Every structure is written in C-alpha cells, then in structure tokens.
Amino acid sequence: MIFAGKRPNNLGVKDGKLAPCPPSPNCVCSQASDSLHQIAPLSFTSTPEQALSQLKSIIISLPRTKIIAETEFYLYAEFKTALMGFVDDVEFHLDRNSSIIHVRSASRLGYGDLGLNRQRIEKIRALFNQSN
Template sequence: MAFAGKRPNNLGVHDGKLAPCPNSPNCVSSQSSDAVHQIAPLTFTSRPEEAIAAVKGIIQSLPRTKIITESDDYLYAEFKSALLGFVDDVEFYLDRNTNTIQVRSASRLGYGDLGVNRQRIEAIRAKFNQI
C-alpha cells in the first residue's frame, strides 16, 4: 500500500455540498463549476432509495472497491488501482429535491490522473442508466 496515502479529512456532505476539488486535474465533481473538474450528476426517475441502492450495487460489483461510509443519502468508497495500489476517494450524495446524485471522484496522491476519475464516473453512469 505504498501509494495509498492518507484518507482525506474533508470528505462528506456539508450544507448540501461535497468537498471542492483541489486545483490539480485529478478530481471531478458534479458540483464544480470549472470545465476541468465539472462532470454531470447522475439523474434518476426511480424512488431515491432505489437510486442510491443501485449505485451501491454498482460499486460493489467493481473490482478493488471498498465502501467506507454509507447512509440514506451518502456513499463514500475507496477505489484502488490494480497496478500500484493508488487510492481514489469516490463520493455519492443523493439530492432528493432534484432527483440527482451528486458525485465526486478524486485521486489521493499525485497531480494528473490520465482521466481515470472521469472515466470511472462515466462507467458508473453507463451502468446506472441501464438499470
């Protein structure tokens, strides 16, 4: 676990917002307004409980993932890279008012991520939209 890094202490939902992305390009967030970090939230038409359960099921089906924190409207999981064990922190916040799930995916270490965080969220979105 040489490249795991320390778990950030700024994660979670604060006043309806996930933590902002750092200036580095190795983070995406649906609540970010700049083009480098912005990604669309997940949208759903099912019951909110079904939507967050679907996200949980998708996370659990993916390799090298571990759910760290879970509540009725929030999921936080760690995703580990296959080769060197880099850890990314991935969060999902269920916004019942807008029928969206806000997302944030950030690398713990390094600067660039070669688009891995964006690709991960888009892969999760593709599976989510098939449900």
C-alpha cells in the same frame, strides 16, 4: 499499500455540498463550476432509495472497491488502481428534491490521473443508466 496515502478528512457533505476539487486535474465533481473538474451528476427516475441501492450494487460489483461510509443520502467508497495500488476517494450525495446524485471522484496522491476519475464516473453512469 505504499501508494494508498492517508484518507482525507475533508470528505462528506457540508451544507449540501461535497468537498471542492483541489486545483490539480485529478478530480471531478458534479458541483464544480470550472470545465476542468465539472462532470454531470447521475439522474434517476426511481425512488431515491432504489437509486441509492442500485448505485451501491454497481459500486460493490466493481473491482478493488470498498465502501467506507453510507447513510440514507450519502455513499463513500475507495477505489484502488490495479497496478500500483493508488487510492481514489469517490463520493455520491443524493439530492432527493432534484432526483440527482452528485458525484466526486478524486485521486489521493499525485497531480494528474490521465482522466481516470472522469472515466470511472462515466462507467458508473453507464451502468446506472442501464438499470435505472
């Protein structure tokens, strides 16, 4: 794909944290402290295993999505836009002690995203809360 870009090499969890967002407005992260990038994590009342399994089912059900990496506390998926095939990198990090799942959604290319990354996480949150 012409607009796919290269997969970032700074993804994953380091010291309990997802990668920080770049200064551009095309990224949201539940571990960010600034209002431009900050978004609430997902919270759950089920077991951590059930929560991650449910989240994975939701991601698989969404169009143009591919799970790239998965562990017992981490999920990384690529989401492709319908029209131009732009790729967004979306990560989820399970915090067992707090019963939350931290989220990060970032566009690979470009500067702005018209709020798409935030909308995606809120859609996933709505689906997750329905089933949780």
